Amino acid sequence: MIEPDAALASGHPAHKAGETLIELRDLDKSYGAFKALQGMQFELRAGEVHVLFGENGAGKSTLIQIICGVQGFDSGSYRLFNEPVSVMTPALAHDKGVSIVFQEFSLIPEMTVEENLFLGHEMVQGMRLAKTEMRRKVHAVLDRLGFALDPRARVRTLRRAHQQMVEIAKALLWDCRVLILDEPTASLTDQEAAQLFDIIEQLRADGLGIVYVSHRMPEISRLADRVTVLRDGKYIDTVQMAETSEKELVQLMTGRTFDEFFPQITRSAGDTLMQFEGVTLQRGMAHDLSFKVRRGEVLGFAGLAGCGKSEVLRAAFGLEALASGEITCGGTRLDRHSPRKALGNRICYFPSDRATEGLAxxxxxxxxxxxxxxxxxxxxxxxxxxxxxxxxxxxxxxxxxxxxxxxxxxxxxxxxxxxxxxxxxxxxxxxxxFDIFLFDEPTVGVDIQAKLEIYDVIKTLTEAGKAVVIASSELAEVMHMSHRVIVMREGAIVGELDGDEVTEQALLSHFFAHEEPAAQTAGEVN
Incomplete structure (x- = not known):
């Protein structure tokens, strides 16, 4: 817990690790004829990170809104800190020590960090604000969390990651016992997310109960003690993360086995629509590239980060200049290639960075x-x-x-x-x-349901006779979605696998350089 000097203590008793903080049993919630939650079960313990895992529309948002009093429930039982709850409001949840950080922040941009932290709960001395005491407490909680924020800075001047820090500090300033984080890394860089994870682990060690909503498997694997899986508003299971694989979680969430997760795409390889011949890129990110893109099949590019696979797709769309070699489309050489020419040649490109390149x-x-x-x-x-x-x-x-x-x-x-x-x-x-579709990291940062829907789009395009090229850092994705796979290492093509040759072992064997065994001398014995 935040120490008394760093929080406005409310006299809430401390909780032992493992003590039940929240218990929901057979909870139902409907909006008219629509059943948002049916038979929901959930338990949160002190000193744990409990992940809510499910597709869009599974009921995660409804559940956390009930916990923090934004929504009521129709039937079932809700116990908070071992006391029955019949009616909950956001103000009551706040007073009892339940705080939530939504994806969309509740900060006032024109106000300072300090003003936002105390908004609605200002400290007064007589007829004046107790600004000195408020600032002392703000510094205490920011220092406790390791947040390098200026309390006098206006929120509108802060990056989103720093605004999130303000939200967390706001939650913990008031003797928080339960912290709910709704997709907290959605807009953070990897470095910012890593800092957030350190903070969450620190708060867990301090005895907080943390409800964490996310669809990102790497962070779930790192943070979760337990995972509760929801599907179509129904409770599916609660599992120990240490005893559960990613494949098992996906199966629980989708109702499909991992093998059924990736669609079977019919291959009808036809004409060559695009060809690279001896291509070396001007920036040196890839060299001596030769391959064909054919109608009616998925061509995958695999390799470690920085291997050059993304640059290949950019070159195909005219975003990377060539130092040598040529690219042809429909038998026509693409001289002075550009995105405008690519569109004219019926080439479509989906970049990996949606925010800066893909969308306005x-x-x-x-x-x-x-x-x-x-x-x-x-x-x-x-x-x-x-x-x-x-x-x-x-x-x-x-x-x-x-x-x-x-x-x-x-x-x-x-x-x-x-x-x-x-x-x-x-x-x-x-x-x-379009005839050619270039997907660079097609499912980066999306939830499981969106992945399934994107895979269905790729299947539909391919089976309609389009040529599809995907570059992906997810080995399972490129392996299961591709008919042919080109493996790159340090800007060069080091292998091409076709059909049944595309296996995990075969792909990984090409990812790393192997020392050639020294030739035996004439005097050596075989």
Whole structure:
């Protein structure tokens, strides 16, 4: 727990490690005819990180909203700190020591860090704010957590990671006993996420009970003591993370075995649509590349980070200049290749970095989904005057087809979750006729359900006779989704596997350089 000098102690008793803090039994919640939760079971103990794991719509958000009093429940039992709860409100949850950090922060941008921490709970001396005491307590909690933040800084000037630090400090300032974190790494860099993990582990050691909502397997494996799996609003199971594999978690969440997780894609290899011949990139990230991209099959690129696989896809779309060699498309050499020429040659590219390259984050869904086809007669008159109704109609249809979850067509791209951003980027690729689809890290940072939906898109495109190329750092993904796999190491192609040759062992054997055995001298005995 935060020490008394670093928090506004409320007299809450300390909890022993393993003591039950929250217990939900047979909890039901409906919105009209829609059953958001059915028969939910959940228990949180002091000194543990308990992960809620499930697809979008599984009921995770409803569950944490019930715990912190944002939503009520219809039936079942809720016990908090061994006391029955019939009615919970956010204010009551706060007073009892339950704090939540939502994905969308509750900070006032124009106010300072200090003002946000005490908003609604200001300390007073007589008729004035006790600013000296408030600042002392702010410094104490920030120092306790190791947050290098200026209490006088306005929140709007802080990066998102630092704003999240403010939210956590705000939660812990008031004798927090239960901390709920909703997708806390969604907008953080790897380095920022690592710092957050250190803080969570420290808080767990201090005896807090932490409810952690996430779909990212690496962080679940690192942090979780237990995992409760939800599916379609129903309780599936609670498991010990140390005794459960990733494959078992995926099966519990989806109801599919791991082998069924990846779709079977029919291969009908046809004409060569693109060919690299002796290509070396100007920046030196890849050299002497020769391979073919064929209609009706998935070509995968595998290799360690920095091997050059992403640069190959960028070169195919005209984003990397060539030092030598040539790229042909439909038998025509692509001289002075560029993204504009790529679009004209029916090549579509989905970059790995959605935020800076893939989407216009401040623009709405309509603008993002049709931006690659504004010269198409469907969406404009001679590429000049836009046909707004046609844009809206296409976007509405593609949102439904790809199951993009959005507040509306006018919502900005930065309002969507990672998986829905990825599907919005894919929508752009369906706005006009393309023959070649280049996917760089197609499922990076998306939840399991979104992965399944993206895999179905790749299957549909391939079986419709399109050529699909994927570069992925997930070995299972590139292995199960590809008909052929090219393995790269240090910018060079070191192997090409086809069909049944594509196995985990075969791929890994190419990832690392192997010393050639020294030749035997004439006098050596065999």
């Amino acid at each position: 984050m401040s623009q709405n869904l309509i603008s993002n989904s049709t931006v690659a086809a504004l010269d198409d007669n469907r969406f404009s008159w001679r590429g000049m005057l836009l046909k707004r109704p046609a844009e809206r109609s296409f976007t509405q249809d593609i949102v439904e087809k790809l199951k993009i979850r959005t507040p509306g067509l006018n919502a900005r791209a930065d309002q969507l979750s990672g998986g829905n951003k990825q599907k919005l980027m894919i929508a752009r690729g369906l706005s006009r006729e």
